[in-house]
Amino acid sequence: MPLAIPVELYEKLAEKLGKETALEVVKVFEETQKQLEDKTVEETKKRKIELRDELRKELATKEDILLTRQEIELVRQEIETVRQELKGEIEALRQEVKGEINALRQEVKGEIKVLKMWIIVLGILMVALNQNSLELIMKIIFGAVK
Numbered sequence: 001m002p003l004a005i006p007v008e009l010y011e012k013l014a015e016k017l018g019k020e021t022a023l024e025v026v027k028v029f030e031e032t033q034k035q036l037e038d039k040t041v042e043e044t045k046k047r048k049i050e051l052r053d054e055l056r057k058e059l060a061t062k063e064d065i066l067l068t069r070q071e072i073e074l075v076r077q078e079i080e081t082v083r084q085e086l087k088g089e090i091e092a093l094r095q096e097v098k099g100e101i102n103a104l105r106q107e108v109k110g111e112i113k114v115l116k117m118w119i120i121v122l123g124i125l126m127v128a129l130n131q132n133s134l135e136l137i138m139k140i141i142f143g144a145v146k
Helices: 007-017 019-058 062-129 131-145
Strands: none
Touching: 007 019, 062 131
8 A cells, every 4th residue: 555645745746846847756655655565465475475374384284284194194004903802812822722622621530540549459459369458448448427
């Protein structure tokens, strides 16, 4: 917005320099003012662009934030995949351990049956080979009952 020269100033210039010279001075003043305004606008635009560029270097843009969110989501998906894989592996390990425990139980049950048979066989052999042992066994069984 051009700055107008006060009428009093124009009149004093016209008195001292004449109307034509005063009019030329006013025109030169207005042109200079217009050039200064144009240069100021140009410099302001230039500074705005420089400031914007600097801010873009320093601050995160919406694109940066979006990319970061996408990367975070990918990491979350990878973590969930690993979690599911670990759950599967843990369950497989549990099943394997259960199978081994059951196999050991069956083996121990078989061994216990064999031991019971050996105890019975040894008891029969002891009684058959030693008549006094039968009396001792009877005393132990019936003596403890009384």
